[in-house]
Amino acid sequence: MSVSTRAHSAQGRFPPEVQEVIKKYEDFITTRLKPDLEETLQVRDTIYSRTSEYLKLKTHIDTIRTQELDELETKVDLGSDFYVKAFIPDTTFIYVSIGFGFHLQMTLEEADAFIDEKVKHLEK
Numbered sequence: 114m115s116v117s118t119r120a121h122s123a124q125g126r127f128p129p130e131v132q133e134v135i136k137k138y139e140d141f142i143t144t145r146l147k148p149d150l151e152e153t154l155q156v157r158d159t160i161y162s163r164t165s166e167y168l169k170l171k172t173h174i175d176t177i178r179t180q181e182l183d184e185l186e187t188k189v190d191l192g193s194d195f196y197v198k199a200f201i202p203d204t205t206f207i208y209v210s211i212g213f214g215f216h217l218q219m220t221l222e223e224a225d226a227f228i229d230e231k232v233k234h235l236e237k
Contacts, residue, residue, distance in 0.1 A: 164235045170209070171228045174221050177204050 127135070177185065182204055188196040208216040209224050219227060 160235050164232055167228045167232050167235075171225065174207070174225055174228075178221060 176182070185201040185204055187199050187201065189199045190196055204221070206218050206220060207224055209219050209227060211217045211227070
């Protein structure tokens with residue numbers, strides 16, 4: 114049973130001043146707490162998404178290292194799940210998104226360390 118349903122069903126059982134207090138709390142929940150919860154959930158989902166992307170990159174870096182790949186053929190998502198083939202002739206350096214639309218060329222070791230720090234920061 115929702116808050117408003119409980120309040121409406123309780124209106125006949127309580128004096129008018131108690132009903133007024135119930136209405137104030139119901140309005141506070143609807144106008145303040147629910148929007149704050151929605152915003153918090155959106156921020157959480159964004160953080161989870163970013164963390165997931167960094168962890169996927171870390172997995173790719175580990176694959177490049179363990180298989181000792183000097184070159185790599187992969188697919189790149191251009192957006193809206195539209196993928197194109199890509200050939201990477203040299204895996205010595207990769208470009209990592211560092212935020213605000215900037216990408217930085219890093220060695221695999223530098224990228225690995227950066228990802229560890231970034232994930233630690235996102236999980237705070």
